[in-house]
Amino acid sequence: GIQVEQSPPDLILQEGANSTLRCNFSDSVNNLQWFHQNPWGQLINLFYIPSGTKQNGRLSATTVATERYSLLYISSSQTTDSGVYFCAVDTNAGGTSYGKLTFGQGTILTVHP
Amino acid sequence: SAVISQKPSRDICQRGTSLTIQCQVDSQVTMMFWYRQQPGQSLTLIATANQGSEATYESGFVIDKFPISRPNLTFSTLTVSNMSPEDSSIYLCSADRPGTDTQYFGPGTRLTVL
Numbered sequence: 001g002i003q004v005e006q007s008p009p010d011l012i013l014q015e016g017a018n019s020t021l022r023c024n025f026s027d028s029v030n031n032l033q034w035f036h037q038n039p040w041g042q043l044i045n046l047f048y049i050p051s052g053t054k055q056n057g058r059l060s061a062t063t064v065a066t067e068r069y070s071l072l073y074i075s076s077s078q079t080t081d082s083g084v085y086f087c088a089v090d091t092n093a094g095g096t097s098y099g100k101l102t103f104g105q106g107t108i109l110t111v112h113p
Numbered sequence: 114s115a116v117i118s119q120k121p122s123r124d125i126c127q128r129g130t131s132l133t134i135q136c137q138v139d140s141q142v143t144m145m146f147w148y149r150q151q152p153g154q155s156l157t158l159i160a161t162a163n164q165g166s167e168a169t170y171e172s173g174f175v176i177d178k179f180p181i182s183r184p185n186l187t188f189s190t191l192t193v194s195n196m197s198p199e200d201s202s203i204y205l206c207s208a209d210r211p212g213t214d215t216q217y218f219g220p221g222t223r224l225t226v227l
Binding site (some may be wrong): 017031033035039042043044045048084088099100101102103104105106 | 146155156161203205208210213214215217220
């Protein structure tokens with residue numbers, strides 16, 4: 001099956017710093033999503049981005065499908081950004097659902113005040 | 114915004130017993146998904162549950178261990194059978210967020226098996 005690798009595994013920042021998280025995947029995908037898991041375990045979808053670039057406030061994401069990687073940018077980080085960031089992909093071409101996902105191992109982000 | 118709820122939120126169970134986890138979605142969805150997150154690990158898909166048909170299990174997961182029901186378009190249950198300490202995990206359900214191309218997840222059920 002498809003392999004999903006995220007880097008770095010851990011990241012510690014001071015509040016206000018910027019960061020870039022990377023997700024490499026081993027095969028073509030038709031679905032790539034970024035999630036944030038907060039310290040209480042709740043998973044929140046950040047982006048659906050199988051290709052191209054999207055921005056949402058301080059967060060933005062870019063996926064270069066031809067080179068099989070995606071980047072998540074966090075600018076002006078805040079303590080509430082702490083948690084685990086997961087990249088998840090699906091190779092199910094022609095599927096009508098977006099939920100059959102293979103997750104990477106995640107990046108643990110800690111933002112200190 | 115769409116909401117998924119799960120019951121129980123957490124439980125501590127004895128080895129050899131079974132636990133049924135409920136997942137309720139506040140809108141009708143075609144597919145629901147069950148994931149497992151072992152301590153300190155990522156999420157792994159257990160199975161896909163379609164209403165009116167048998168669940169489809171991923172490699173390494175079997176129906177006898179993780180029976181799933183999907184009686185209607187807003188509800189599903191996952192049973193963890195004959196539990197062992199290795200089943201201690203967070204179990205999460207998810208569904209397609211209606212009208213979008215993204216997934217939303219329930220808050221999870223934190224299971225500890227002694």
